[in-house]
Amino acid sequence: MDFKNLELSISDLPDFKTVDLQPIQKSYKKIIWINHALTFFVLYGISFFVLNFEEIPNWISIIAFSVISLVFSIKAIEIEKGFPIRKFGVRQHDIIYQYGFFYFSETVVPYNRIQHVEIKQGPLSRLFSLYSLSLYTAGASSGDLIINGLDKQTAQRLKSKVLDKTTLVDEAD
């Protein structure tokens, strides 16, 4: 492809792929595992419980078992393979976040489009003292960027960096 009509040359532009990406905290993987283990524990429990009823034929539980196991193993691959890919990167004018093994996604949000920033901590994250950073843009929530599994220092550094940039841009206007 060649871009003839653009006033600038595409190849001279900064490439978002060249930025150094940083991984999130390793302990966040434990949280993902605990969350999923709980869900699947309940699901397995239900299908095991159903096995004890005379009226319900056994093959239903067996099918349920195998479907749950299949989903579980896919999830396990996603977590194990996908976790090392979960990374974020900071550039001068935007922030990058990538994740996903089966469905890989790279999101870039320019600082001058961020409406507000939030640092949150769920009950499970409190145990591991991890934080999540949410960057909200205008419009539907699909455009928002949420980075989970950051330590307090990184989360706050990112937040102040983003806020700093957004206010700077406002002043320049």
Add this chain to the structure above:
Amino acid sequence: MKQIDFSQPRLQSFNGIFLIFFADLAKRIRQNIYILALPFLQKNLFDDYGTLIYLGLFLLVLTQFIFSYLSYKKFRFSIQEDAFHLDHGVIRLSHVEIPFERIQNINLQQGVFQQILNVVGFEIETAGEGTAEIKIKALDKGFATALKAKLIEEKNKVQTEVEIESGPTDETLESTPDSSASVLFQLDFRTLIKVGVSSNLFKGVGLLLAFFAYLYNFIMDFVTNIYDIDLEEDFTNRIPETLTFTSVLIVSVLVIGFLITVLTTVLKFFKLKIIKAQQNFEVEYGLFKRVNKVIKKSKTQIFEIRTNPIKNLFNIKNVFVSQASSHQLSEKQKIGLVGLSKVNLKSLFKSLFEHEYEALTFDVVHSKHRLIFRYFYKNLFLLSGLSLAVYFVFLNWFSLTVLIALSLFLIFISYLRMKKSSIGVNSNFISIRKGSIDTKFSLIEIHKLQSVKLTKNIFQQYNGHADLVLETASGMLKVEYLSLNEAQELMNYLLFKIESTHKNWI
């Protein structure tokens, strides 16, 4: 215009009681529609409990009326110094305040009931994160117009103050309704009919089929229960003889669906009028439900032009404008400007974006051929379901030909969709083309983008393709199956443009 004291808390128009009552009643009935089925379950219900049932119904309706009356009484609004105030709620009281500068649009509309009761509905739209959207069901027309003018006036005052403080911005002043408003476009009846004829007739067919399916189930249940015969089996046995009947049925469904489409389009866009008031546009349309909407220049995010071969023949285009909102816009929420000629389109585009539509040229990147598989996979469920039905129930030459023809048709449609899918960029705009037989051509100014995303599923990761997702303040747009290289280049370019601009997205 009379002087009205808006600072006094007010109720809605008196007729509003009935409107609120009927609206609430309709809502209750819709929520409890299944109760209608009760009499069919128990035959002697009415004989045994007739009086009780009627008494109960009467009490329910009475309670509803009292509740509606109270909610009318508790619904008070006023304009104070800084904001529009509203108190409402019967059991849980709530107080809403909308500062003037947060007001984005004010819409007046009149549904059938509102026309009968001679009142108008009043809506205040706000932008951004808040959910505060105010709907007043019934106001006298004169009062509503005065209120609207007053709110716009207050808003302008606030804006001028802000502008004096911070110097001029590219945000333009909102016009007062009486100054220099001119009709940009008025849809005449002949063009309206053309719009109806060129609409996608499958919408009407879908409506009709949904209605028939409902009716069929209802009658079947009813007949089977009462007469104790299995109509369904009877029907299936006679299928071969009723082939002619089926073809006649299909043709008539198509014809009636077509008529319904034309009719609904005509009703919806009756007397469409676009009024230009300085920088903004007011749009009015509808026969029974007269809708009045405002297109704000700065709030406009996506400009979508829809055509199809029949529309091209008639030389008309439909334009759908999406405005900034806190959620993904549904088709209904887009503002439809239908039956525009090329000249109308050009002048509309020029006044919204300050660029000549004709002069736009794009560097276009097409989706790759693999996209056809993705579209075809989606049809595979339908096809395999139908094949199973054909194999087990009505296996004969007729059903087989239909099945094969349908598969070929779906492949053809997938091919067209793949061919049409493309994205173009120039120094100010992005253009995204989609569609199969019809064409949707969306135009977005680059500085209106919120964020950019690249996604690859596991197959795309291996064969070097990616989907490009563009987030705007009125929903996301997706360009599927670009080659990875091109997608990344596009992303770099768009990011550079967003980050180097000083223009705001609103």
